[in-house]
Amino acid sequence: MARLSPLEASERRLGYLMLAPAVILLLVTALYPIAALIRESFSHNVLTEPWMAKPWVGLDNFAKAMGDPRFWEASANTLLYVIVTVPGAVAMGLGLALLANQPFRIKWPVRLGLLLPWALPLVFAGLIFRWFFEFQQGLVNNALLFVGLSPVNWLTRETPAFIAICIAIIWKTSSFAALVLLAGLQTIPKSLYEAAEVDGASKWRQFLEITLPMLMPAIFVALIFRTITAIQTFDIPKAMTDGGPGKSNETLAMYIHSTTIDALDFGYGSTLAVLMFVLSAVLTSFYLRHTRRDPSGGRH
Amino acid sequence: MTAYANQEKADQRPFSPKEETMITRKHLLAGFTATILLGVSSAAMAQTTLRIFTGGQQRPDVMRKIADEYERRTPGIKVEVEVGGATSEQQQQYLNTVMASKDSALDVVLIDVIRPAQYAATGWAETLDSYLGAERDAVMARYLPAYREANIVGGKVIALPYFADAQFLYYRKDLLEKHGLQPPKTWDELKAGAEKVMKAEGNPNLSGFQTAGAPIEGTVCTYLVPMWGAGGGLTDAQGKLALGAEAAKRPFQLWADLRAANVTPSNLAEIPTDRIRQNFQAGNLIFGMTWGYVWNRAQGDPDSLVKDKVGVVPLPGFSANAAATCIGGWQVMVSAFSKNKAEAYKFVRYLSSPEVAKAQAIAASHLPVFAEVYTDPDVLKANPWFKDALPVVQTARSRPVTPAYPRVSEVIRTNMNAFLAGSKTADAALADMNRDLSPIFR
């Protein structure tokens, strides 16, 4: 590493100072719970077996997970949700953000339309969509009947239930992506488009050569966070079918919930949580490596 | 910080077993200091404060009135009612966290009838045998048998019953009378009656029969009730899984049969408990298998379309007089981490007394846990249907009593749900139930 100049050294000091509040807040609030979680993941701790007294069991819980078909099914389902809803939400969010970035005279109704899906508490969003997809009273089937199609048993068949859940998740989370992307769009200097206009570039070329590259940092933010939250998909499938029919649509987070809250197996539940963390870390490190290669820093 | 009451700060010290013997004085001292510091009125000083946790749906308003009466009778005791989430699941989520961290803030806790075994195994409940002393058997003998059994786990009294509940068959009195039918005593009668009424009425939205089919707790009973009715049990006398028997297949056959006859709707697998009531109240349902709360809603809701058209009878069986039903209801338990166990126990005894059962029956239509309260004239005046409810509750059975009940429930309800949804055959669902339940009942 190159030696630091006095200016750089003072910058670094200021940097540490500015980072300090974040670090303190994390230490106070999150460090102990996360450390406790990791310790638990190496212990046998089933609360209904207090006589076992939380022995340290090394990697036993992890070995158990590797041989647990329900873990693999839940992980596969979770990945499926990630594969469908992350690109889905970011693409839809991009569309919404582009639409919302038009020069409206009054901005708040559009901004509100962008934000509302996200402002609806998650639990209730799931319940509302369950209702939309209900067989008899649901809007969707009534609309199908109205146009002369036959109704679908959305929530009691495996694939239709998966589709319905994905629609709900994409609707709900595209709002978050759109907010992040809209903010990104607003920082693209207008002058770039004016120059392109002078050069006679088509709108499509402007989108490809100005909007998309300039929006990359925002798209990465949206992708990273959508991925992290998609891995934790819980409330919407829980409210809509509780992983049903049967357990065919159960996610990893739902399995963790059922293990810790219902079965009171805190040890194994924590192990599953750590494995979920590993999955998240692997996927996001992939993005982070990309952002590093992305020349955003040297662009200006 | 206007909205935040801070008096409880004094109670939030981590639990330490060594302090137990000295608890009253230390606690009072701590309370005293806190009182001075926080400026709470001096009258609170000499008192023991008991905090009871109840669910949002178990009528906290009625609990408050009962607690007021108790405070009046027992000088020196103050009762705070803490209201938790509305559903059994939300309450469990909160209670698990509080109990797992051995928090002493709660003294008395209201728990669902399916939970005593879990509270016994975790050691979160103070066992009441030593407090009951010589009276124990006499006290327990007064309760309805199913409640006595549900609250004694491994020979120890874990909690005392607060109020009862059970599944009943609700039916449309007007429709049955119109078509010359008696309330059904068997599933065959129910099927024939429903088919006859549906055909005669010609209303495409009228459903014959509904029970819970969504993957929720109530769906466990959708399996257990017909299995019990066929003379089966989840376990044999030795506590081993007994799902190989013929009776274990009967629920699948019954629900497949009713579905084939179009008596149950094709979306039964998405129907949760309350949707049955809503469909019934909207006049879209002839027969419904559901809990005690429906009576008051169907009769009392201003927008109910079936007021005075509601009948309640015991659930049908495969033959007449062989009915079975699931019990529900709520129990009061002394927290093992309470610092006022003796006082908490006395309060629990009061809450689980015939007097309070009567008060609850009148004020909240809660089904009593004592047989004699059902025939009390004041209670019958408020709830005429209670006289029909008693035989149901007397023969009601309790869901399996095991600390692993949540897992048992999950296995049964998801397989039942998958079967009703058509994504698993009866054989596959039964095989999966056997596979997943056998490690629990060894």
Place this chain on the structure above:
Amino acid sequence: MATGAFPSPRKMTLIAGAIVAINGFFPAVWILFTSLKTESELMRLPITIWPHAPTLANYSRVFTDQPIFTFMWNSVVVATLSTLLCVTVSALAAYALVRLRLPKPNLILSALLAVAMFPLISLMVPLFTVMRDLNLLNTWWALVFPYAVLSMPVCTLVLMSFFQDIPRDLENAAMIDGCTRTGALWHVVLPLTAPGVFTAGILAFVNAWDEFLLALTLSPRVLSRTLPVGITLYQGEFSFPWPIISAALIVAIVPICIIIAVFQERVVGGLTSGGMKG
């Protein structure tokens, strides 16, 4: 203001706005209609869209059955405090990570992101113990701190992407003009990143406004409840009274709408109009 990729005629603009608004508003409109119906109308087949006999009875139940204004006040205070805390802390960290030559910024960022990767449900018991030992249960702070931490990773990342977009030259120019580094941050950088700060603030605010699990566990007393937990109190062990819950949801959404409307037009509009002409 920038106009985006497709500056279009007035009509196209209106259509674009309509699409966004309809997509966002339809469930809200649906629950608004539901909140004006009786339960038996809701169960009627075929279903009705427009309420046949609109009633305000559900709204009166919302205000009389539970202290919903207390829930709302708690939500407003908790969400506001945690947003202020979170945006301040995140902005400082983001700026440090982007500009101030910290060693291994990606590692620091990863550590920050890692916090968001654990399921909250698994952290509940230790978090409860921490808050109890700090004597914070049932106070606003029991929620303010965790909410700030929950939103910190996303806010930091959003703000970083904005700081990256600001030309270093602008800051350098300001510093040459006699501003200190912090002065440059305050007078030059912050106005330029207003859309980012606004977005981060909205993200943090809504995250806090919607959170359920922590609020259920760390603020269990009725009078310290926040709105999402408070709304579930209208629900029963078995019953889910959609008309009343819908009315309560409408009541819960209104403050968010007001906040967005006011902030969007006054604050952000004002800040950005002078800023990013490019």
